[in-house]
Amino acid sequence: MLHLEDSELLSMFSDENSQNYAFNLIVKKYQQKIYWHIRRMVIDHDDANDVTQNTFIKAWKGLETFKQEAQLYTWLYRIATNESINFLNKKRKVLLLPLIDVERELSNKLEADAYFSGNVIQKKLQKALLQLPEKQRIVFNLKYFEEMKYEDMSTILNTSVGALKASYHIAVKKIEEYLKTH
Amino acid sequence: MKKTNAIENIDSTPQMLYSVGKENPFRVPENYFDTLPISIANKITEKRETSPWIHFFLKKETIYTVSLGCIIAFFVIFFPIISTHYNDSKLSVSDYVIEEKYSSFDEDMLVSFLTENEENKASDNDYLMDYLLHNDTDINLIMEELK
Numbered sequence: 001m002l003h004l005e006d007s008e009l010l011s012m013f014s015d016e017n018s019q020n021y022a023f024n025l026i027v028k029k030y031q032q033k034i035y036w037h038i039r040r041m042v043i044d045h046d047d048a049n050d051v052t053q054n055t056f057i058k059a060w061k062g063l064e065t066f067k068q069e070a071q072l073y074t075w076l077y078r079i080a081t082n083e084s085i086n087f088l089n090k091k092r093k094v095l096l097l098p099l100i101d102v103e104r105e106l107s108n109k110l111e112a113d114a115y116f117s118g119n120v121i122q123k124k125l126q127k128a129l130l131q132l133p134e135k136q137r138i139v140f141n142l143k144y145f146e147e148m149k150y151e152d153m154s155t156i157l158n159t160s161v162g163a164l165k166a167s168y169h170i171a172v173k174k175i176e177e178y179l180k181t182h
Numbered sequence: 183m184k185k186t187n188a189i190e191n192i193d194s195t196p197q198m199l200y201s202v203g204k205e206n207p208f209r210v211p212e213n214y215f216d217t218l219p220i221s222i223a224n225k226i227t228e229k230r231e232t233s234p235w236i237h238f239f240l241k242k243e244t245i246y247t248v249s250l251g252c253i254i255a256f257f258v259i260f261f262p263i264i265s266t267h268y269n270d271s272k273l274s275v276s277d278y279v280i281e282e283k284y285s286s287f288d289e290d291m292l293v294s295f296l297t298e299n300e301e302n303k304a305s306d307n308d309y310l311m312d313y314l315l316h317n318d319t320d321i322n323l324i325m326e327e328l329k
Contacts, residue, residue: 023223027218027223028219035215036208045208045211057226060226113208117208123207144204175199
């Protein structure tokens with residue numbers, strides 16, 4: 001597979017003749033990162049699949065007006081994060097569930113998920129993550145699993161680096177506490 | 183120095199989490215990432231083929247504008263009808279009298295009523311004269327009495 005720089009992909013996309021091909025390359029380049037980011041948020045594979053597809057459809061619609069000064073990958077992460085949060089909010093509205101019950105529902109899904117192959121401690125970590133507020137969970141996932149720089153995270157979440165570090169620190173403390181007590 | 187240590191402490195991952203590891207515990211169906219770009223491309227093609235008019239009419243702004251237009255159109259079309267009906271109900275008695283059917287009815291009634299009274303008066307006088315003649319009464323005497 002071709003590994004082109006984002007700037008090359010974007011200039012290909014701006015040409016109508018190579019637009020579809022360029023977008024296909026963008027999807028192939030980022031699909032896994034975006035999917036896993038979404039999957040950690042929504043837990044279920046089918047939901048993650050829907051949210052991933054919506055993310056790329058939105059990206060396709062917005063790419064024409066995308067400002068090239070911004071990084072393509074942080075922009076895609078931003079769309080993915082917003083789509084995941086919207087998906088969970090919609091779920092709350094449809095099921096008329098408070099915040100905690102949605103996380104409990106996700107925790108139950110984790111138990112029955114055919115596509116979860118983690119061991120007991122990994123399952124416990126995922127359950128601990130579901131106890132966290134949405135934003136802390138996103139920060140923890142991006143830092144711990146994806147090893148993303150705080151600066152990039154700051155662009156995606158529109159939050160200062162200091163606040164993100166504090167958020168990660170609080171998340172870690174809460175997870176430690178959960179792992180000790182459960 | 184203290185500040186730097188505090189930031190490093192915040193940024194560090196505790197030992198307990200290292201024991202969990204960073205391995206991804208989630209899985210996907212076989213060949214999922216081979217088929218995902220095709221699914222996305224198909225969805226985009228579907229969206230492109232859907233008439234732009236449908237997208238236009240599904241937009242919130244369009245729905246609000248069309249609704250407002252319908253309300254305005256309703257008033258523009260039905261207001262003259264409603265106002266005519268309302269004005270009709272507000273016609274005064276004089277308006278009714280001016281109308282031919284009512285004025286002709288009133289005229290006849292009035293004429294018949296007036297002539298009826300005249301006739302009644304005449305018949306009363308005749309009856310009185312007959313009575314006086316029949317009883318052979320002297321009219322001059324009555325006139326004298328009335329004075």
